[in-house]
Amino acid sequence: MPSCRPLRLANSIYNRFVQATTWLTVGAIAAGALVLAGLAYWELVVAEGAHLGQRVVVLLYDWTAQRYESIKKFDIEYEDRALGQPLALALRRITPCQVLDVAAGTGRLARSLLRQPAFAGDVVNLDLSKAMLLHTRHHQSQHARRVHRVQSPASRLPFVDNTFHAVSFLEALEFLPDRKAAVREAVRVLRPGGWLLLSNRVGPDVPWLSGMTFSRPEFLAVLSELGLCEIDVQPWELDYDLAWARKPL
Ligand SMILES: C[S@@+](CC[C@H](N)C(=O)[O-])C[C@H]1O[C@@H](n2cnc3c(N)ncnc32)[C@H](O)[C@@H]1O
Incomplete structure (x- = not known):
């Protein structure tokens, strides 16, 4: 009777091979899924869809509009000190005055400005996300006649x-x-002598946001190339620089 040993050996080698390829496949699928999850997190959460186009950005803001305020946790005192008070002071001699907030979101600028007794004017909140704009109404009902949505x-x-x-x-x-x-367009609609408030992202995420931000020297260069004067750029919040600049008379 022929020995079964070679057959058993072949079987065992085959089984180990099948086991190894199964584990390799599972490992490759898990690694692929991790890479995909990382990419999705980077693109949808860190970059907020910016590399995927305007529609994706707006869709993401439409989805998060209801939670935006609780995510941002705006501090009223900080908002007023950094935005509402200095802007109301800069505009105090102009009545009635018109302010435009581009990409206004849920209307933080209007809210802070309208809290200032020195401000006598209207604010236009402009945004591409309908859901974000709807929330401006929700948050600014007491000033309904002075806030417009576009x-x-x-x-x-x-x-x-x-x-x-x-x-x-x-x-x-x-x-x-x-x-x-986009900055040129904002300056176009600004009156001579008017003020531009513009933020540029500078935080630790910037290396991950390739092509989406200006370096500090670029930011200053863009503002001066557009002929703006009285340019002042200061760190603002955790991740931004905030520029104040004036369109010459
Ligand atoms: C991070 S939020 C900032 C909102 C507000 N300015 C603030 O500081 O809270 C970004 C806003 O930009 C808007 N947005 C993004 N792309 C836009 C575009 N191409 N045109 C107009 N608004 C846009 C979004 O819908 C969103 O409301």
């Missing part, structure tokens, strides 16, 4: 040149595919 892209503002006494553009420049053109 759904529009920041890259093409539906206003004639030299309309507003101040234009703000906070925490949003990084979502625009052509940042320089």
